[in-house]
Amino acid sequence: MTVRGVDHVGLTVPDVDAATTFLVEAFDAVVLYDTLPADAPPKGGHETDERLGVPDGAREVRVRMLALPGGPGIELFAFDGAAQGAPAVPTDLGWQHVALYVDDLDVTLDRVVRAGAVALGVPRPLPGPEEGARNRFVYVRTPWGSTVELLTYPDPQPYEAHTDRRRWHP
Incomplete structure (x- = not known):
């Protein structure tokens, strides 16, 4: 096994569009794709709880992948249905x-x-x-x-x- 480098960093934000604007303006990030676009239904339930280790009732409402110049990627997440610290x-x-x-x-x-x-x-x-x-x-x-x-x-x-x-x- 050889670790070749950091592929991406996952980041939970309160507003994916606002975070995207900041990352583009601050760091020249580029949007690659939305894994869970705004017009798609949220993902929740047992499979999400198990896959991500989130509390029961948490739902992914947006997921977007951006790339920084020279890498790595930044994957933005937004959730609802669970208390956030x-x-x-x-x-x-x-x-x-x-x-x-x-x-x-x-x-x-x-x-x-x-x-x-x-x-x-x-x-x-x-x-x-x-x-x-x-x-x-x-x-x-x-x-x-x-x-x-x-x-x-x-x-x-x-x-x-x-x-x-x-x-x-x-």
């Missing part, structure tokens, strides 16, 4: 953010904020084993509250002196 923050258990490698952090941050995200501070140098003169990162919150990290590391990093393996980036 607040979006995960870094202290919650489980997957808590998606990190996107960008070439120009400042330009990307400006664009993401114009599209509706909130910057959680200013770009900062990557620390310790990731540091380098131009290696930086910043976190943002999407309009629906999910956390995205924007980062760039065009300069060599100290960890590279200790292993031949490198972080994956486009």
